[in-house]
Amino acid sequence: MSERKVIAFFPEAAYGPALNSVGIAQACEALGHKAVFLTDPGMTGVYSAYGFEEHYVNMSEPMPAEEMARYWTDFINGHIPNFRKAPIDQLDNYVKECWEAIVSTAKWAQKELPAILDKIKPDLICVDNVILFPAIKQYGKPWVRIISCSENEVHDPDIPPYLSGMSIDDKEGHARFQKRFEEVIAPIHADFNAFLGECGEQPYPLGVFFEESPYMNLLLYPDPVKFERRHPLPPERFHYLQGCVRTDKPYEIPQFKAHNDKPLLYVSFGSLGSGDVELLQRLVRAIGKLPYRALFNVGEHVEKYTDLPDNVIVSNWYPQPSVIAQVDAVIHHGGNNSFTECLFFGKPAIVMPYVWDGHDNAMRAQESGHGLRMDRYDWSEEDLARNLAQLLTDSRMGERLERTSAAMRSRKGPEDAAQILDKVLANA
Structure with missing residues (x-):
C-alpha cells in the first residue's frame, strides 16, 4: 500500500452508483x-450509515433535505406513463428531461466544488456520474471515472447505443436510435458545451457529456456479459471490475404463512421504481397464485399493499445483497446493482426495465443467457408463470450462472478496485 491518502468519492445522487461506491470505499x-x-x-x-464522512454539494437550488430527497422520486413518478414506451420513444420526454436536469446539476456543483475540494484536500477523486464536473478535472489531483451503468456508456460502433436497449445485431436500429438521440439532445448539449467553455474546457462532440479519465476508468460489467468491441478498451486505462458488491447487513428469511418449502423470489424495482405501485400490485396478485414465496421491495408505499397473499411479504427496504444471496430467482428493473448482484450470486432473473440503462441491461441479460427480458406491462399471468418456471428449471442457464458467479467471486471487485486506486495514488 502507498501511504495513507484521502480518497473522495462523488457518485451521482442515486442508490445504484452510491452503493457501488460504498463497496469500493470499504475496500479502500x-x-x-x-x-x-x-x-x-x-x-x-x-x-454516514456506513461510517463515512459526508460533504454536501448543492446540485440544484438549495432546499430542505427532505424536499431535495423527494426531487428524483417525484420526477420518476411523473414519468410513469412514459415507462410503457419503447426506449426510442422515451428520448423526447424522459431522457430529454433527465439530461436537462443533469446538465443543471453540473452547473450548480461548479459553484461550490472548488472550495469543498480545497477543504477536503483529497489525494484522489473518484466520480461515478454521466457528466463532467470541471472542478474535479481541474483540481490538480488524479481522478478516476467509475462507470456503474451499462458498459455501452463508453461508445463503440459495433455495440448498441447507450440507453437503446437494442440487440447487438440490430445495426439499422442502432443508427436510427443514435440519430434520434442526437436530434433531441442537440440544444441541451450546446448549452453544456457553452458551460464547458466558461470553465476553460474544450467542447465535446455531439452526444458526449463526459470524457474518459487519463488515469483510470473502472467498469462494473463482468467479463461474461461484456460486449465484443471493434475497438477494445486499452487495459492500462480501463478495467472491468467484475461487479462491485458491497458488504451489507445480514438478513434472515422470515417465515411465510404459506409455501415455506417452495422456491423463494425477490422482487424489486429499486427505490425510484417502487413508485410504479400499480405494476407491483399486479405482480403481487399474480405471484400470490403461484407455488412460490416472494419478498417484495415496495419502497415508501407499504401502506398501499393490503390483503397480501400468504406467500408474499413486503417491506420498504431490504439489505439487497444479503437477500439475493439466499433466493432462487429475482425480478428486477435492470439497475446495475441488481443486474450485477444477480450475476455475482448466480441467480437467474426476469428483467422488466422501464428507463435509462435498465433497457440495456435487460437485453444484455437475455442475449448473454443469464436471464429473461420481459415487457414491463404487456404480459399475462401465464407468461409470468412460464418465465419463472423456465428460470428455475433451465439447467444450461443455471450452469452458466454458476460459472459467472465463480469468476466474479474469484476476482473480488471492490478489493480489485481498491488495489487499482492504490496504484494510481502511488504513481501520482
Whole structure:
C-alpha cells in the first residue's frame, strides 16, 4: 500500500452508483486509506450509515433535505406513463428531461466544488456520474471515472447505443436510435458545451457529456456479459471490475404463512421504481397464485399493499445483497446493482426495465443467457408463470450462472478496485 491518502468519492445522487461506491470505499479503508463522500444533500445519511464522512454539494437550488430527497422520486413518478414506451420513444420526454436536469446539476456543483475540494484536500477523486464536473478535472489531483451503468456508456460502433436497449445485431436500429438521440439532445448539449467553455474546457462532440479519465476508468460489467468491441478498451486505462458488491447487513428469511418449502423470489424495482405501485400490485396478485414465496421491495408505499397473499411479504427496504444471496430467482428493473448482484450470486432473473440503462441491461441479460427480458406491462399471468418456471428449471442457464458467479467471486471487485486506486495514488 502507498501511504495513507484521502480518497473522495462523488457518485451521482442515486442508490445504484452510491452503493457501488460504498463497496469500493470499504475496500479502500481496509487498505488503510481514508474514504470520504461528496454528495447531493438529498442523499444525506446514506454514506454516514456506513461510517463515512459526508460533504454536501448543492446540485440544484438549495432546499430542505427532505424536499431535495423527494426531487428524483417525484420526477420518476411523473414519468410513469412514459415507462410503457419503447426506449426510442422515451428520448423526447424522459431522457430529454433527465439530461436537462443533469446538465443543471453540473452547473450548480461548479459553484461550490472548488472550495469543498480545497477543504477536503483529497489525494484522489473518484466520480461515478454521466457528466463532467470541471472542478474535479481541474483540481490538480488524479481522478478516476467509475462507470456503474451499462458498459455501452463508453461508445463503440459495433455495440448498441447507450440507453437503446437494442440487440447487438440490430445495426439499422442502432443508427436510427443514435440519430434520434442526437436530434433531441442537440440544444441541451450546446448549452453544456457553452458551460464547458466558461470553465476553460474544450467542447465535446455531439452526444458526449463526459470524457474518459487519463488515469483510470473502472467498469462494473463482468467479463461474461461484456460486449465484443471493434475497438477494445486499452487495459492500462480501463478495467472491468467484475461487479462491485458491497458488504451489507445480514438478513434472515422470515417465515411465510404459506409455501415455506417452495422456491423463494425477490422482487424489486429499486427505490425510484417502487413508485410504479400499480405494476407491483399486479405482480403481487399474480405471484400470490403461484407455488412460490416472494419478498417484495415496495419502497415508501407499504401502506398501499393490503390483503397480501400468504406467500408474499413486503417491506420498504431490504439489505439487497444479503437477500439475493439466499433466493432462487429475482425480478428486477435492470439497475446495475441488481443486474450485477444477480450475476455475482448466480441467480437467474426476469428483467422488466422501464428507463435509462435498465433497457440495456435487460437485453444484455437475455442475449448473454443469464436471464429473461420481459415487457414491463404487456404480459399475462401465464407468461409470468412460464418465465419463472423456465428460470428455475433451465439447467444450461443455471450452469452458466454458476460459472459467472465463480469468476466474479474469484476476482473480488471492490478489493480489485481498491488495489487499482492504490496504484494510481502511488504513481501520482
